[in-house]
Amino acid sequence: MNKEGHVLNAVLLSIGLGFVFHPSADVPTLRAIAEMSVPVVLGALFPDVDTAFGKHRKTLHNLPVLAVFYAYPVFFDNLHFVWIGVATHYVLDMLGSKRGIALFYPYTQEYNLPVGVPVSSKWATGVTVAISALEVLLVAAVVHLELPVQDLSTTVTGLV
Numbered sequence: 001m002n003k004e005g006h007v008l009n010a011v012l013l014s015i016g017l018g019f020v021f022h023p024s025a026d027v028p029t030l031r032a033i034a035e036m037s038v039p040v041v042l043g044a045l046f047p048d049v050d051t052a053f054g055k056h057r058k059t060l061h062n063l064p065v066l067a068v069f070y071a072y073p074v075f076f077d078n079l080h081f082v083w084i085g086v087a088t089h090y091v092l093d094m095l096g097s098k099r100g101i102a103l104f105y106p107y108t109q110e111y112n113l114p115v116g117v118p119v120s121s122k123w124a125t126g127v128t129v130a131i132s133a134l135e136v137l138l139v140a141a142v143v144h145l146e147l148p149v150q151d152l153s154t155t156v157t158g159l160v
């Protein structure tokens, strides 16, 4: 997926998550969206840094990199929500293109999902919006089923 797709996905996801955590559509909802959108967009842009440093779709498109971003807030109380952007970047790359990503890099095998559309497809934006919606629904399900997840429920301002 291209940068436009990743930014669109990250923005939609942030808005959706704001409503998941604060469904009242008031100031706390806007605050949560503002709190999440910048780090999620930054996280969604980060993996493609490997177009300049390392091997594209390998060096920064893998689960160890995601683990670093996921653990960072735990150890340093910093970079909250960035991992969400990184994770959604991987999802979009596996569904919004015909090439996979090297999830277990330095093992270089690239993994892809059998469904998905090429970046150049006229459906690419539609698929991006649909994936964003599915991700929001997934998080909503996790939150409402009260499954244990790090970060989200503990760091969104004002949520108990």
Ligand SMILES: [Zn+2]
Pocket: 001, 047, 048, 057, 061, 089, 093
């Ligand atoms: Zn990518």
